Amino acid sequence: EAQVTQNPRYLITVTGKKLTVTCSQNMNHEYMSWYRQDPGLGLRQIYYSMNVEVTDKGDVPEGYKVSRKEKRNFPLILESPSPNQTSLYFCASSLNPTLSTDTQYFGPGTRLTVL
């Protein structure tokens, strides 16, 4: 089954404790992206990757890191989480990032709480 998976689905942590949220897709998609969703703000892009070893900042990259060592995986790293990073996070992937008509497939989401 074609899908985007994220782990963990839920996480409660404390300020400053490094964490990683994994994202994996089995569709051989070139493009992957991370969004955060907050009430009233819709989804905002954190980072994206056009292909292996190619990553770039989205609209809200502060406090986050990513890596793309393999095509299928795109982990999101919070080196020192803070309470303002409490949010619902979605990973997404798409086939061809050069097409403006490309559509994105979203993972199930990771609900993160930073105390």
Next chain:
Amino acid sequence: GQQVMQIPQYQHVQEGEDFTTYCNSSTTLSNIQWYKQRPGGHPVFLIQLVKSGEVKKQKRLTFQFGEAKKNSSLHITATQTTDVGTYFCAEGSARQLTFGSGTQLTVLP
């Protein structure tokens, strides 16, 4: 990315009533995509509009792209409880989707 404004933020309707959500931009949009997110779920792609004045239908859902490509709407005829969720518009580019803030639809039985 450029801003896409979406209204209303919330909408409560009685089952069987119609529902419309609107997206507006101050600049020309290259395309508009619509997504639905069920409560507790993730965004799911519904449709994409690319051409000026384009209208597409999916059963009870009608999607329109304005002539100037600065606005779009999603209209649901005779809502059902299965229509509950948040509807997002988004402009797609080669690098990202820029989302509107969404319209949360509640359908009262």
